[in-house]
Amino acid sequence: MTVNLLDFDAKNLASFCVKIGEKPFRAKQLLRWIHQSGETDFASMSNLAKGLREKLSATAVVESPQVISEHVSADGTRKWLLDVGAGNGIETVFIPEPNRGTLCISSQVGCALECTFCSTGRQGFNRNLRVAEIIGQLWWANKVLGEVTNDEIASKPEYFVGEPRVVQSSGRSQTVSNVVMMGMGEPLANFENVATALDLMLDDNAYGLSRRRVTVSTSGLVPAMDRLRERCPVSLAVSLHAPNDELRDQLVPINKKYPIKQLLAACRRYLENAPRDFITFEYIMLAGVNDSVAQARELVKLVRETPCKFNLIPFNSFSNSGYERSSSAVTYRFRDVLMQAGLMTTVRKTRGDDIAAACGQLAGRVLNKTQRKSHVFIEAVR
Ligand code: SAH
Ligand code: SF4
DSSP states (O other), X not given: OOEEGGGOOHHHHHHHHHHTTOOTTHHHHHHIIIIISOOOOGGGOTTSOHHXXXXXXXXXXXXXXXXXXXXXXXXXXXXXXXXXXXXXXXXEEEEEETTEEEEEOOOEEEOSSOOTTOHHHHHOEEEEOOHHHHHHHHHHHHHHXXXXXXXXXXXXXXXXXXXXXXXXXXXXXXOOOEEEEOSSSOGGGGHHHHHHHHHHHHOTTTTXXXXXXXXXXXXXXXXXXXXXXXHOOOEEEXXXXXXXXXXXXXXXXXXXXXXXXXXXXXXXXXXXXXXXXXXXXXXXXXXXXXXXXXXXXHHHHHTTTSOEEEEEEEOOOOTTOOOOBOOHHHHHHHHHHHHHTTOOEEEOOOOXXXXXXXXXXXXXXXXXXXXXXXXXXXXXXX
């Protein structure tokens, strides 16, 4: 049976090498070819022996999900719809900024958690993504973004030693410096595959990102937060969205299983191993629902013992959402209450909303949604 080498991190690739009768150190060379050079053709992997190249061609492939469509926002944000088979599609978003490029990656086809303000949640759940489909989003983005235009080469030839990949259209060569697991799905409900993909993101022979530059965002799956702390502690963002259980139960239904007190205790435990000394709390601003001054004060009290920063997210609408975005004045008033209490607070800039690429707008294509009520995901996070 053919295996997809994008499914393997360094450890698994070394076992695979042994299985086909090769030395485990070949994994290092293979990782570099696959992830750093973006090579899919084993015959071109020039520092591997011919025999190994032939063996690989016969038993393995390097295959990322194929792109169905690309949209580019007026602000430069790019969104790709990727085919993951059986009619399903997932979305990946690249957000360029002057000093960094952030890739927002999906972890599941849809999401089973049904947060009421989230378009992905409304789509229902189909299945977990495989490792190749998760890391494949970064693999693909790196490949496309690493291409440069003829115009750029003409204007700065000194930058381009060797043979750059060239694209004809205008555009800029950009790279991914940061990854956020904030696309479709709940990353910690697909724990093993996400953790293996994270290993690859951090591996010096693959993407070499530091733990600070890789962020997992979770709606608060407490047992899985503890597992992540042990397995691969990257930066952690937690979708809080409400100052008390009564409201959070409504907005983020998983709160009924893991209420706020347990969630905050898990956040504090996480910080023992975290690459940063704070948790980022995401807080969506919903007009008239969770955005009052009284609620801001309640929030201040709630997080008193948890080192944290706040990121206020303006609600991004989608059809029939039933919610409205808080006004800018209300959002900044809320921020000021948190700031005056000494909590570092930023308001997230909305990017790519003209192409439905902003937070919570990713819908992809999710077929066979029948698994939404499945308890499988709850089992998976135990
Ligand atoms: N499932 C994970 C990660 C994906 S969602 C989680 O819930 O954290 C990434 C972020 O987008 C979360 O903070 C989520 O609450 C937020 N979000 C969801 N729907 C949104 C919307 N309509 N507008 C703005 N942010 C939204
Ligand atoms: Fe799932 Fe996150 Fe959307 Fe909630 S906000 S439904 S956990 S993707």
